[in-house]
Amino acid sequence: MLDLVDDSTRAANRPGAATGTLVVVDPYSSGSALARRAKELYGLTSIAVLTSETLPPALVASYPAEDFRAEVRFSDVLESARAIESLCGGRPEFLVCGSEPGVEAFDLLAAHWGMRPNTGSSDARRDKHLMQARLRDADVRHIPHHKARDTESAVAWCARSGVAEYVVKPVKSFATDGVYFCADLDEVRAACDRLFGRLDLAGELITEVLVQERLIGPEFVVDSVSLNGSHFVVAMFRYMKETVDGNPVYRTMSAVEVGDHPDIVAYVEQVLSALGIENGPGHSELILTSEGPVLIETGARMHGGLGARLVDESSTHSLIDLTLASRVAPEEFRRLTGTRPSLRRGVVECFLSASVAGVVTANRVRESCGGLDSHLFDTCPQTPGDRLEKTVDLITSYGRVVLAHADARTLERDVEHVLGLDRSGRLMEVLPEAG
Template sequence: MTGILVVVDPFSSGTVFARRAKELHGMRSVAVVTSDSLPAALTAHYAPDDFIGEVRFTTAEETARRVESLCGGRPDAVICGSEPGVEAYDALASHWGLRPNTGPSQVRRDKFLMQERLREAGIRHIRQHRAPDTEDAVAWCAGSGLREFVVKPVKSFATDGVFFCSGPEEVRAACERLFARSDFSGRPITDVLVQERVMGPEFVVDSVSLDGAHFVVDMFQYTKENVDGNPVYRAMTSVEPAEHPGIVAYVEQALTALGIGNGPAHSELVLTADGPVLIETGARMHGGQGPSLVDASSTHSLIDLALASRVAPDDFLRRTEVRPSLRRGVVECFLFAPVTGVVTANRVRAMCRDLDSYLYDTCDQVPGDRVDRTTDLITSYGRVVLANADPEALAQDTATVLDLDRRGAFIDVRPVG
């Protein structure tokens, strides 16, 4: 086909959509950008040359008018490129009638409203409270009867501003830190979300939907570590979706409740003793390296399915006639910088490339480059991606990479004040 694709906030993994739409479907693309204050870690790989033009989002009506003026008429499809664009994407899809999602868009972005929607739908959810100030948050925690809490911005993503807290006083400290800053999208934090901390292994499930029918493409299990009370990703390991039918069924229920009937979604959940419970769902494709990991390990491409659901439904239905399975296991290892400073030596590639499972890494720092102390997903200074059809070899190589990183063998950093 030929035509025009609108990509809303084409950042993170969403940078691939314009090029892939041209390669597979002969489409040209227009970028719609919602903010000029998004962090460089999110926007670093944005490629303006992949687009025939860029439009700044204001209102759905005005933005649509400017897009139509730019491309000579109504576009043929619209897709969300990254988390900050979810609500603008919803508004434009509804304005043009291009397979929009249903129900209020806020429940797909606001984590408090997301859990409330699950509660209203009778789906397993998390006890929570939305606090306008620190004292209100502490009072709710003290009266909740709970011991463990999660505190975060109501529109958090990429683990930004997420704190694990034991007791009201740790909640107080987390709230004071959050209310003094802006969230990852650059908006001042005016209220915080306080939730019960649910326990169990954590999974991520990527899905793509078409006209209300959901297709789970892949599944990963997270390993996280605490850094100053923040949960920070340490590894992400592929899992066979067919081995967890209960998780698949729960995610499909949650997607329906949240009105995500068209396009990709990225759901994070905890498998508790009582069954899976949703942490949050993003109405967009898995960010970062996630889609590349799926392509490297699965029978199905998350990128191509996400795109097909928006621009080529017949192709989507053909591709989803067969359920996905793993061709080989894959692990993404997240590397931690112990301090903020200047790199004086980088040995990541030299120490990892001879591992049987080594696929690639993202660690291109050279002496003189600056890295930040790792406190969340964004400040991880790089990834080592491993892939192997032999589970034991993959597990051994994963342990080797993480051990080397914990011992500080990969990089030398000269601290700066």
Template sequence: MPDSAIRSAGGTGKLVIVDPYSSGSALARRAKELYGLDSVAVLTSQTLPAALVATYPAEDFVAELRYADVLTTAQAVEALCGGRPDHLICGSEPGVEAYDLLAAHWGMRPNTGPSEARRDKFLMQGRLRDAGARYIPHHLAEDTESAVAWCARSGLAEYVVKPVKSFATDGVFFCSSLDEVRAACEKLFGRNDLAGELITEVLVQERLVGPEFVVDSVSLDGSAFVVNMFRYTKETVDGNPVYRAMSSVDVGDHPDIVAYVEHVLAALGIENGPAHSELILTEDGPVLIETGARMHGGLGPRLVEESSSHSMIDLTLASRVAPVEFERRTRVRPSLRRGVVECFLSAPAGGVVAANRVRESCRELESYLFDTCEQAPGDLIEKTTDLITSYGRVVLAHADPVALARDMDYVLDLDRRGALIEVLPGT
């Protein structure tokens, strides 16, 4: 254990955060600001992508330890904290199951039902079916031939093939033929997913048609509060869905989606804490792609801060730390103060950065808020095939939707033309 892991866990209270990566990296510092809590990090995997690991702010924690099993880990946490910790939160997707085990062990407002169904997308769709909620026709395949045979029998026009525990669009393939299904399976079976687990099963589903939304919610004792919505724009690159933009949507515009997500959360047993649900709005109504029992990843919560009347981060903390405060804040329904758009930048090929023109090209836009593109000449970037390999973001914010849409189109056009970053073939 590193020296930083054995610092004194002093303070007025102890908060344990399981896998504080991505957007979960903001929780410890905010918990200190709002509630004076010291935080302990529980890290569940040593095989996460470097880009995800780099988001962990070790300096915000008084201690850290590696997850072993629920009893060993609980004892280690209690030794650090001088007893049972005061509060517990899941920081990111890889930690969902470990978090569930610890919450149940300590009796800290645990979620109900099988924890595996909150990560395994095959089990997740089955829970929806059993609860009478709209779900996607699907099949669990343990080998390529099983996947191809199901697709051949299904009569569907298009398919989605992905690992059962996929996140950040890792390993997701859109297929329009049996040959493409076969090729996708051959790329997946035998490799590791983003959390470092060997892929031995894949989920095959119908590819749904319709606009895609993401819905963020926080629950307390079975009562869900939908905080915000975004609409995704995606493109397909070599059969993989690649994010291009995420635009804010007023929650009040889609009561049908709110009602459906509440049904989904109940079916999955997500009764406490945050959830991040992605769905397609089909002609028959919303249908879930997947739900994560954690906050929206990446910049999502920060975009909510910039646009909404409510804070995703603060409500997540309140649901676990200050339930009376949570109930007070959620008496008022959320509304948009201004629109935001996150533009996802995409590299058509990997290589060496020759020039980065993102900031100089975008900062004078009327709606420019910030960007995350710090690449310098000589840096290496990967070809964009999923969310993790997007080389950066440009975030726009404006009260005028016309100005916002105009600037979004401008940024994405520059990116498609290769005008924002110049990349030379790697050596």
């Protein structure tokens, strides 16, 4: 006779098993996987807390409403907490942040319920000016910077800063939204004029911008999970970007060995402590300069997009599982972090880029890339008649091709093949819009 065991029974038999309700604040992007995985691992049901009604459609589309038994629209912390408690019959057992727009609401709810909140100012975990100031005050290497409330203030700081090139971006930018690389003061002025008065990706009016020195060097992203102030670096990737109309555009993200970069690991641990990220995930982007690593920004949430899945595909450790364990099962977290992560195979995410806006006439991504030795999957659902935006940031990249292989030369060859086809317009054929 077959021994039939349902998911909840399996979960109850796991080390560190838990019961109850998990609240996920803004379960978008990689955070969309948290509710389903929490049910698989721990038998938990989940409630979604949604903080904004003006997020980009692509981000909103990643929300798996079917994985949640209820949802709450965040207003203020007391009203939202009461709404959640009415659904749970009291305080929920567990709480996690799903994506960048939810960081501040998550911090408020964690503090309200005393559920291992992060420490210090929540604003410094979203506002990039306050973030750099916090590093400065903690004597951690940081970028020279200035917060401007008007164009003239930004231009004046750049003029007296003595730096060679500049970055201008909203103080709460994410997904490279509104990030401009500027070579001179005229470009700084133009970038500010484009930013002030428009809405950012979270739907907030841009009234302040951050201007800072543009650093030169290879760029890395570092994924970490912390528990009670003890930090564990789970994974590390190296970015390759190009500049389009002054905007940084992602082209590849390649997994690298955590153990090969102890200087980056030590620096990120300093950053996390300075920013008060003591519990849960952290996602840090930095430049490795000639003087050492310097932070661009840190998010108090998991790596967005496909990042968490790519960690699972390449590493001995799971970013999603460690994120949940840090909030749900601390003893399981300690067990999982007893060994250092290492790569099982190389993984590269290729970001596809449209050089013009227009209408799709043919999607050749799968037929052109699906037969590659390292092809893992792709995310390019467009069909003829769909409209594409010109790629100027992460959100307007029209898709991804993800490659994985144990042989570095095979992987490198296939990456060049994908990017070559993309640059020549042979993956997605587009009829440019008139004018």
